[in-house]
Amino acid sequence: MRVNIALNAATKFISTFGLILLTVIYLFGCRYTNSKKIENVENLKRGMKIYLSNKILADTGNKTYYLLQLIRPITNSDIDTMNLELSKKSLMDKYLNTSNKPYLVVSNLIINCDSLRKHRGSAIGIYLGTEKLDIKVNEISHYRNFFNIKLNHGPFLETIEGESEIPDGYILEKGHYYIVPSDTTI
Secondary structure, X not given: OHHHHHHHXXXXXXXXXXXXXXXXXXXXXXXXXXXXXXXXXXHOXXXXXXXXXXXXXXXXXXXXXXXXXXXXXXXXXXXXXXXXXXXXXXXXXXXXXXXXXXXXXXXEEEEEHHHHHHOOOOOOEEEEEEEEEEEEEOOEEEEEEEEEEEEOOOOOEEEOOOOOOOOOOEEEXXXXXXEOHHHEEO
């Protein structure tokens, strides 16, 4: 009889404690962004705040989140704006490759996840649109949707050393940053 009473008390304590623990974990996890998962891209409107997902922030092993930037083939108008001699410009015009396609590369601007965790609720940027683009990973091209965002220049942004690798015949599209949709919330 005493064993049953003790067992019932222990079960109630564990159930209550477990419920409290789950509630705390849920509330703590939601405090990172005060936002919700993006269920349908069609519901997004230009100008909405974009947050890094709880999935990324909850993993304390994630120290860095790499942003992406678009590189595109150099055009005649790009050559015209370059500060070069006319002979060099005409030589470049001759070797333009019109079959090159734009694609994404890893930017030298990153999000420091530890800093973003300290600034809970900080939006990483503003949604500008969804674009279907190529990204090359280990020389294999992957064609998928990415969010084009205007970055919030908060304390969580850092520049890493070096430049993005830009192959010959390409130019970096400055000011445009991209992020994987599944890594975001609104």
